[in-house]
Amino acid sequence: MEHHGESQGHHKSYLEGGGIGSWLTTLDHKRIGVMYLAATMLFFAVGGIFALLVRLELLKSGPLFSPDVYNKFFTFHGAIMVFMFIIPIIPAALGNFFLPIMIGAKDVAFPRLNLASYYVFIGGALLAFLAIFFGGVDTGWTFYTPYSIRSATSVILVTMGVFVMGFSSIMTGLNFIVTIHKLRAPGMTFHRMPLFLWAIYATAIIQVLATPVIGITTLLLVMERVLGIGFFDPKLGGDPILFQHFFWFYSHPAVYIMILPGMGIVSEVITVFSRKHIFGYKAIAYSSLAIAFISFLVWGHHMFVSGQSAWANFLFSILTMLVAIPTAIKIFNWTATLYKGSIHLQTPMLYALSFIFLFTIGGLTGLFLAALSVDVSLHDTYFVVAHFHYVMMGGTVMGLLAGLHYWWPKMFGRMYPEIWGKISWAFVFLGFNVTFLPQFWLGKMGMPRRYHDYGPEFATWNMVSSVGSWLIGVGFLMMFIYFLWSLKRGEKASSNPWNGKTLEWQLSSPPTTHNFDHVPTITEGPYQYGVLR
Amino acid sequence: MLPQASTIAPHIDSLYNFIFWISLISFVGVVAAMVYFIIRYHRSRWDPFKTPYITGHSAMETSVSVGLFILVMVIFAWGWKDYKKIVSPPQNSLEISVLGHQWFWEFEYANGKKLTNELVVPKGRPVKLIMSSADVIHSFFVPNFRLKQDLVPGTYTTLWFQATQTGEHPVFCAEYCGTGHSKMLAKVKVVEPTEYARWEKEEKKEKGLNPAEVGKELFTKKGCNVCHTVTGQALIGPSLLGIFGKNEELADGKKIQVDENYLRESLMQPQAKLVKGFPPVMPTFQGTLTDEEVNAVIAYIKSLK
Numbered sequence: 005m006e007h008h009g010e011s012q013g014h015h016k017s018y019l020e021g022g023g024i025g026s027w028l029t030t031l032d033h034k035r036i037g038v039m040y041l042a043a044t045m046l047f048f049a050v051g052g053i054f055a056l057l058v059r060l061e062l063l064k065s066g067p068l069f070s071p072d073v074y075n076k077f078f079t080f081h082g083a084i085m086v087f088m089f090i091i092p093i094i095p096a097a098l099g100n101f102f103l104p105i106m107i108g109a110k111d112v113a114f115p116r117l118n119l120a121s122y123y124v125f126i127g128g129a130l131l132a133f134l135a136i137f138f139g140g141v142d143t144g145w146t147f148y149t150p151y152s153i154r155s156a157t158s159v160i161l162v163t164m165g166v167f168v169m170g171f172s173s174i175m176t177g178l179n180f181i182v183t184i185h186k187l188r189a190p191g192m193t194f195h196r197m198p199l200f201l202w203a204i205y206a207t208a209i210i211q212v213l214a215t216p217v218i219g220i221t222t223l224l225l226v227m228e229r230v231l232g233i234g235f236f237d238p239k240l241g242g243d244p245i246l247f248q249h250f251f252w253f254y255s256h257p258a259v260y261i262m263i264l265p266g267m268g269i270v271s272e273v274i275t276v277f278s279r280k281h282i283f284g285y286k287a288i289a290y291s292s293l294a295i296a297f298i299s300f301l302v303w304g305h306h307m308f309v310s311g312q313s314a315w316a317n318f319l320f321s322i323l324t325m326l327v328a329i330p331t332a333i334k335i336f337n338w339t340a341t342l343y344k345g346s347i348h349l350q351t352p353m354l355y356a357l358s359f360i361f362l363f364t365i366g367g368l369t370g371l372f373l374a375a376l377s378v379d380v381s382l383h384d385t386y387f388v389v390a391h392f393h394y395v396m397m398g399g400t401v402m403g404l405l406a407g408l409h410y411w412w413p414k415m416f417g418r419m420y421p422e423i424w425g426k427i428s429w430a431f432v433f434l435g436f437n438v439t440f441l442p443q444f445w446l447g448k449m450g451m452p453r454r455y456h457d458y459g460p461e462f463a464t465w466n467m468v469s470s471v472g473s474w475l476i477g478v479g480f481l482m483m484f485i486y487f488l489w490s491l492k493r494g495e496k497a498s499s500n501p502w503n504g505k506t507l508e509w510q511l512s513s514p515p516t517t518h519n520f521d522h523v524p525t526i527t528e529g530p531y532q533y534g535v536l537r
Numbered sequence: 538m539l540p541q542a543s544t545i546a547p548h549i550d551s552l553y554n555f556i557f558w559i560s561l562i563s564f565v566g567v568v569a570a571m572v573y574f575i576i577r578y579h580r581s582r583w584d585p586f587k588t589p590y591i592t593g594h595s596a597m598e599t600s601v602s603v604g605l606f607i608l609v610m611v612i613f614a615w616g617w618k619d620y621k622k623i624v625s626p627p628q629n630s631l632e633i634s635v636l637g638h639q640w641f642w643e644f645e646y647a648n649g650k651k652l653t654n655e656l657v658v659p660k661g662r663p664v665k666l667i668m669s670s671a672d673v674i675h676s677f678f679v680p681n682f683r684l685k686q687d688l689v690p691g692t693y694t695t696l697w698f699q700a701t702q703t704g705e706h707p708v709f710c711a712e713y714c715g716t717g718h719s720k721m722l723a724k725v726k727v728v729e730p731t732e733y734a735r736w737e738k739e740e741k742k743e744k745g746l747n748p749a750e751v752g753k754e755l756f757t758k759k760g761c762n763v764c765h766t767v768t769g770q771a772l773i774g775p776s777l778l779g780i781f782g783k784n785e786e787l788a789d790g791k792k793i794q795v796d797e798n799y800l801r802e803s804l805m806q807p808q809a810k811l812v813k814g815f816p817p818v819m820p821t822f823q824g825t826l827t828d829e830e831v832n833a834v835i836a837y838i839k840s841l842k
C-alpha cells in the first residue's frame with residue numbers, strides 16, 4: 005500500500021489525555037472499542053468461572069452442589085458466554101477499533117450511535133446480571149418453553165437483558181454496514197478490503213436481519229409469563245415448539261455472528277505470519293456472504309427430534325449439509341496460504357493455526373449431527389456439547405486470541421511478553437482438547453447434556469474433562485495477568501512489529517485520535533507479499 | 538462399545554462409522570499439510586522476502602467444492618434413508634402410551650396395566666410408543682437403541698423400535714426439564730415373546746378397566762353421546778365409528794388423516810379443523826379432560842371399528 009507521508013510524531017495517541025469522564029463520553033471508535041474489550045473480557049472471566057464450577061460438579065459422580073444450583077451455573081455459563089461475550093466481542097471490540105482504520109476512515113459513520121450501543125449493551129448486561137441477586141435462572145441459555153414459563157426463577161430479567169443487548173448488536177451492525185459502504189478511502193474498493201472486514205460486513209448483515217427476531221421472541225416469552233397470553237403454553241392452547249422455531253431462527257444465524265469474525269481474523273494473521281498473499285481472496289470473501297445467507301435457512305436442524313415433520317427435517321438436513329462447502333473452502337484456502345510461505349510461529353500465528361486445527365474438528369463433527377439418522381442418536385448428548393465448543397471456543401475464541409495478540413501492540417503501544425504468550429497458548433490448546441475431546445466419547449456413549457449427575461459408566465471421561473478445564477483456566481489466568489502487566493511494563497511496540505500490509509500498520513502504535521492526518525489513497529490489495537511475478 | 542439392541546442401531550452405526558472415517562481422513566489430511574508446511578517453510582529455513590506470489594487456484598477450489606458437495610449429499614441421502622425407517626412404524630406394532638412427568642416416566646399398556654420407569658417389551662416385535670408430557674418437554678432416549686424422541690405437552694409424538702437383545706436397556710431424559718432432569722431414568726426391559734405373553738396375561742387378571750373401557754364411560758359421562766353416535770349415524774356431530782386412520786374431509790376442502798394428534802386437537806380446539814358438513818358447535822374440553830382422560834377417550838375411539 006502506498007504511504008502518504010503520515011507525520012504524526014507530534015500528535016497525541018488516542019490513549020492519552022482526559023480522565024475517566026472523557027473515556028465514558030468518548031465518541032472515538034478506538035476508545036469505545038477498548039471499553040467494549042474491557043467489558044466483554046470481564047464477562048468472559050465471569051462466564052469462565054461458571055464453566056469451571058460446572059466442570060467441578062461433574063468431576064466425580066455424586067452431588068457437590070444441589071441440582072438447582074448446578075442448573076443455574078450452566079445457564080449463567082451459557083447465557084453469559086453467548087450473549088455477553090462471544091457475540092459482541094470481536095465485532096464490537098476489535099471491529100470497532102480496526103474497521104474504520106482498515107478502510108482509511110477517521111471513525112465509524114455514526115459515532116454517537118456507537119457510544120449509545122455501548123451503554124445499551126452495558127444496560128442489558130446489568131439487567132441480566134441482576135438476576136443473580138434475584139434467585140438466578142435455571143432454564144439453560146435456550147429458554148425453552150414451557151419450562152421457561154413455569155420456572156420460578158428470574159427468567160424475565162435475563163430475557164429482558166437479552167432483549168436490550170439485542171438493540172446494541174443491531175446498532176453496531178447497522179453502523180458497520182454504513183461505514184463500509186460510505187467511508188472507504190479513495191481506492192479502497194470492496195475487493196481491496198482486508199478479509200477481516202468482509203467477515204465483519206457479513207456478520208453485520210446477520211446482526212441487523214436476525215437480531216430483531218430474538219427481540220420479539222424474548223418479548224413474547226415475557227408477555228407469556230406476565231400476562232399468560234398463550235403463545236407457547238399448551239395449557240392455554242399454545243405451541244411450545246413455536247418457541248423453538250423463533251429461538252433458532254435467530255440463534256442459528258447467531259452462530260455465524262460468532263464464528264465469521266473469528267474467520268476474518270484468521271485470514272489476516274495467516275497471511276502476515278507466512279508473508280504470503282492469501283490463497284483465494286475472493287473465495288474466502290464470498291464464502292462469508294454465502295455462509296451468512298445459508299445461515300438463515302438451517303435453524304430447524306436443532307429440532308430434528310422435536311416432533312417437526314419428516315419433510316421439514318429432510319429440507320433442514322440437506323440445507324445444513326451445504327454449509328460444509330463454504331466452510332471447507334476456507335479451511336482449504338488457509339492451509340494453502342501456508343504453502344511456500346515463510347512461517348513465523350509467534351503467538352498470534354499459534355492461535356490462528358489452532359483455529360484451523362480445532363475448527364476442522366468442529367466442522368467435521370457437524371456432519372454427524374446434520375445426518376438425520378445419526379442425529380437421532382446424538383442430539384442433546386455431550387457429543388453436541390463437544391461439537392459446539394470446538395466451533396465456538398476452538399473457532400471463535402482461538403480467532404479472538406489470535407487477533408488480540410496480533411493487534412495488542414497497535415491498540416496499546418506495548419508488546420505482550422512472547423514467551424508467556426506461548427506458554428499460555430500451550431495450556432489453552434492442550435487444556436481445550438483434554439476438556440472437550442472426551443466429551444465426544446461421552447456423547448457417543450449416551451450421556452445427555454445438562455446433567456447434574458451421571459452413572460459410573462461416564463465417570464472416567466468426565467474426570468479427564470474436568471481436569472482439562474483447569475488447564476484452560478491456568479492458561480487464561482496467565483494471559484489475563486500478562487496482558488494487564490504489558491499495558492504498563494511491556495516492551496514498547498514499533499508501528500509495524502509484524503510487517504503487516506493493512507492500513508492499521510501504517511499508523512503509530514497506538515494510533516492518534518484521528519487515525520489519519522491525510523486521507524490515504526489505496527492502490528492495491530491488502531496482501532501484496534512475496535516476489536511479484 | 539454400546540450394545541446394538543434394536544434393528545435400527547446397526548444402520549445408524551454404519552453411517553456413523555462412515556462419517557467418522559471420512560472425517561478422520563480429511564482431518565489428518567489438513568493437519569498433515571499444515572504441519573508439513575510449518576516445518577518445511579519455517580522462517581528459519583525460508584527467506585521471508587522470497588515467498589512466491591500465489592493468489593489462488595480456482596480450479597482447485599472448484600474441485601474441492603464439487604467433491605465435497607457429492608460427499609455431503611451421499612451422507613445426507615444415507616441419513617434420510619435410515620431416518621425414514623425411524624419415523625415409519627410398521628402397521629402391526631404393539632402400541633404403548635408414554636407420559637413424561639417431572640421427573641418420571643409412566644407407561645400404559647392397552648390392557649390398562651401401568652408401569653413407572655420400567656417399560657416391558659417383547660423381543661423381535663415392533664413397538665410403537667405414543668408419547669406426551671404432563672408438564673414440560675422431555676425426551677425419551679435409549680442409547681442402546683440409538684433412538685430418541687421429544688415428548689411435547691399438548692401433542693403426541695411417536696417413536697418405534699424393534700428390540701433385538703433381551704435384558705435391561707437404560708433410558709435417559711435428554712431434554713432438560715429442571716431439578717430432577719438427570720435422575721429421570723428408566724429402563725426398557727426386553728423379554729422373550731413367550732415370557733411377554735405370560736406377563737401380559739397375568740397382569741390382565743388383576744387389572745380393572747383398560748383405557749378404552751375408561752374412555753367408553755367418559756363418552757357418556759362427559760356428554761359426547763349428545764352429539765355423537767358410535768354406530769355410523771350422524772347426529773349434531775359425525776359418528777365416531779371407524780374414524781381412526783380414515784382420511785377425513787374438512788370444511789376448507791383439505792383432507793387429513795385421523796391420528797392421535799388430530800383427535801386430541803378435536804377435543805382441545807374443536808374449531809381448529811372442522812369436519813365438512815358440520816357446524817362449529819363442539820365445545821372445547823381443554824381443562825375438563827385430564828391428559829389421562831384424553832388418552833382414554835382416544836383409546837376408545839380407536840377401538841370403534
Ligand SMILES: [Cu+2]
Nearest residue numbers: 675710714721
Ligand atoms: Cu425430562
